[in-house]
Amino acid sequence: MAGDIIIRTENLTKCYGDFKAVDELNLAIRKGEVFGLLGPNGAGKTTTILMLLGLTEPTRGRAWINGHDCTRNPLVVKSFVSYLPDNVGFYEDLTGRENLRFTGRLNGLEGEALEERIDFLARRVGLSGAIDNQVGTYSRGMRQRLGIADILVKDPQVVILDEPTLGIDPQGIEELLQLIKELSVTDGRTVVISSHLLHQMQKICDRVGIFVQGRLLASGPLDSLWEQVSGQQGQLLELAVEPDNPQLREILGRLPDVEEIQQEQALYILKLKKDIRRELAGVLAKQGYTVLHLRMRQGDLDDIYRLYFQQEGVA
Amino acid sequence: MNRGLYVLFRKELADHFRSKRFMIIMLIVAATCLAGVYSAGLGIRGAVAKDTGEFVFLRLFTSSGGSLPSFATFISFLGPLVGLSMGFDAINGERNGRTLSRLLAQPIHRDAVINAKFLAGLSILTLMILTLCLAVAGFGIILTGIPPTWEEVARMLIFMVLTIVYIALWLAVSQLFSLLFRQTATSALACIALWLFFVVFVSLFAGIIADGLYPVTDQSPADTVVKNYNLKHNLNRLSPTLLYDEAVVTMLNPGIRSLGLVLTSQVEGAIPGTLPFGQSLLLVWPHVTGMIAATMICFAISYVCFMKQEIRA
Numbered sequence A: 001m002a003g004d005i006i007i008r009t010e011n012l013t014k015c016y017g018d019f020k021a022v023d024e025l026n027l028a029i030r031k032g033e034v035f036g037l038l039g040p041n042g043a044g045k046t047t048t049i050l051m052l053l054g055l056t057e058p059t060r061g062r063a064w065i066n067g068h069d070c071t072r073n074p075l076v077v078k079s080f081v082s083y084l085p086d087n088v089g090f091y092e093d094l095t096g097r098e099n100l101r102f103t104g105r106l107n108g109l110e111g112e113a114l115e116e117r118i119d120f121l122a123r124r125v126g127l128s129g130a131i132d133n134q135v136g137t138y139s140r141g142m143r144q145r146l147g148i149a150d151i152l153v154k155d156p157q158v159v160i161l162d163e164p165t166l167g168i169d170p171q172g173i174e175e176l177l178q179l180i181k182e183l184s185v186t187d188g189r190t191v192v193i194s195s196h197l198l199h200q201m202q203k204i205c206d207r208v209g210i211f212v213q214g215r216l217l218a219s220g221p222l223d224s225l226w227e228q229v230s231g232q233q234g235q236l237l238e239l240a241v242e243p244d245n246p247q248l249r250e251i252l253g254r255l256p257d258v259e260e261i262q263q264e265q266a267l268y269i270l271k272l273k274k275d276i277r278r279e280l281a282g283v284l285a286k287q288g289y290t291v292l293h294l295r296m297r298q299g300d301l302d303d304i305y306r307l308y309f310q311q312e313g314v315a
Numbered sequence B: 001m002n003r004g005l006y007v008l009f010r011k012e013l014a015d016h017f018r019s020k021r022f023m024i025i026m027l028i029v030a031a032t033c034l035a036g037v038y039s040a041g042l043g044i045r046g047a048v049a050k051d052t053g054e055f056v057f058l059r060l061f062t063s064s065g066g067s068l069p070s071f072a073t074f075i076s077f078l079g080p081l082v083g084l085s086m087g088f089d090a091i092n093g094e095r096n097g098r099t100l101s102r103l104l105a106q107p108i109h110r111d112a113v114i115n116a117k118f119l120a121g122l123s124i125l126t127l128m129i130l131t132l133c134l135a136v137a138g139f140g141i142i143l144t145g146i147p148p149t150w151e152e153v154a155r156m157l158i159f160m161v162l163t164i165v166y167i168a169l170w171l172a173v174s175q176l177f178s179l180l181f182r183q184t185a186t187s188a189l190a191c192i193a194l195w196l197f198f199v200v201f202v203s204l205f206a207g208i209i210a211d212g213l214y215p216v217t218d219q220s221p222a223d224t225v226v227k228n229y230n231l232k233h234n235l236n237r238l239s240p241t242l243l244y245d246e247a248v249v250t251m252l253n254p255g256i257r258s259l260g261l262v263l264t265s266q267v268e269g270a271i272p273g274t275l276p277f278g279q280s281l282l283l284v285w286p287h288v289t290g291m292i293a294a295t296m297i298c299f300a301i302s303y304v305c306f307m308k309q310e311i312r313a
Helices: A045-052 A074-080 A096-106 A111-124 A140-152 A170-185 A198-204 A222-233 A247-254 A277-286 A301-312 B003-018 B020-050 B056-062 B071-087 B090-096 B100-104 B110-144 B150-180 B184-213 B222-236 B240-252 B277-308
Strands: A005-016 A019-030 A034-038 A060-065 A081-084 A158-162 A190-195 A207-212 A215-220 A235-242 A258-264 A267-272 A290-297
Touching: A005 A045, A005 A190, A019 A045, A019 A190, A019 A207, A019 A215, A034 A045, A034 A170, A034 A198, A045 A060, A045 A158, A045 A190, A074 A081, A081 A140, A081 B100, A096 A111, A096 A140, A096 B003, A111 A140, A140 A158, A140 A170, A170 A190, A170 A198, A190 A198, A198 A301, A207 A222, A215 A222, A235 A277, A247 A258, A247 A267, A277 A290, A290 A301, B003 B110, B020 B056, B020 B071, B020 B110, B056 B071, B056 B110, B056 B150, B056 B240, B071 B110, B071 B150, B071 B184, B071 B240, B090 B100, B090 B110, B090 B150, B090 B184, B100 B110, B110 B150, B110 B277, B150 B184, B150 B240, B150 B277, B184 B222, B184 B240, B240 B277
Parallel strands: A034 A190, A034 A207, A081 A158, A158 A190
Antiparallel strands: A005 A019, A005 A060, A207 A215, A235 A267, A235 A290, A258 A267
């Protein structure tokens, strides 16, 4: 299954006046994987998703899902692609079941088969007990789970989720992420998630793409992403010590493998040629410093994110 | 292909039927109109005993017995409210409820949404007008004991069509506002403002403008008086309410032979009598086409706006 490209974009661009929301996007997402679109708010993630669904017309470029042009053939695309908007809304005065039934009918399901599907999905997302209550009485987490059920009604090949974990408590997030992971692992669906929450994406994404100001800065599996970044960057070490006095900079500067010293609030960021944590700890201890924090920046999405922002001068 | 339209249409109908708003509006309109008919019916009973007037049945709709206005007056006043109440939150309601993007992510054409909303509104108001008019007719027959002639039935049918077109125009206007304004409260207020303007203020403005351009005094020549009147009348006709009123009066009262000012020279030699059905229809034809055109223009603008509008909030 995995390996074939299912979603592809070619120089996809969307301008609002002079503002480029999405800039020359070239994306390739494989069948069956969980792909994370990462980026701060306003980076163009939602715009990209809307273009993939044919809900917004691109200024330039094209996008295909499963070989169907998203702009010219949105109806075909939308018949096997599901979209969960951020902060999804339902008809409040209808029950969960009625909302799902409406979606099912729009997708050509009717009668007994539809009811069975709704029951099955309600069980799957853990809403069996509440499916016949009005959506107005649902909590935020329940709405989001109803949203998952809603996008599964049409049994899609591709699922696109926009900020699915926003505003949900930690316990709910765990369950939701588990559900999303199952969509890919158990059902073999392709999942695209947009989010700015790195830790959550780290848990479930096979590959991620990093979006800043409408451009895709890097994409790939998480470990290779770090290599892409750190290749030209060298290694970065975070350091915090006590007491934090002016002599510290001198001591650090005298170390042979330190290329550059920067300060981010209480943290010193050392650019290193190689890992010198062991020596550094020894030197500092000898000079009477207590090491409070010592950490190599790597692998973590937070670090990748931060590095990109520094390059861009955005942060 | 039309599955989306059909499913949406069904949902919109269900929404209207179960909404409290619709119930309230329906109750207000039904109560006031039936009260008007009742008092008219009582008046007619007395009148029929005295003279053998023609078209007694139609008088149920137009005559105002006692203190209550007639059925037609009530409809011309309250009808817009029905249309506005059905459409003012059509699109921005979905947008604010965040259901619009979910809806459009389904495999349906985008125009199915706005078409279904308009068609559902149209069906509801057709049903409503049909029910009301038939209720009035039945009520009237019981009250007066006089069955309608075929011509009266035909005139009543045209009256229904006129009313449906009139209310559909307001429905289209309110849907347009629901697209132009993001907040439902804003679009509701804008609708009511427009309604008040056309029902109440247009005639005031028309009078002021006409009097400004062609001041009429006691000594004014007939020419100026005619110009003043025509200008005022035509400005008034910008309001769909006046168009509707004129058309209704002509259809329901065959005694009306022309609209607007008639000079004595024109009436000279005319034989008093009523207009045949076809001629009445001819007289109101511009009104009907005008209202249909206005409805279609409103709907077309909404359609284009909706197709071009960005989906994201």
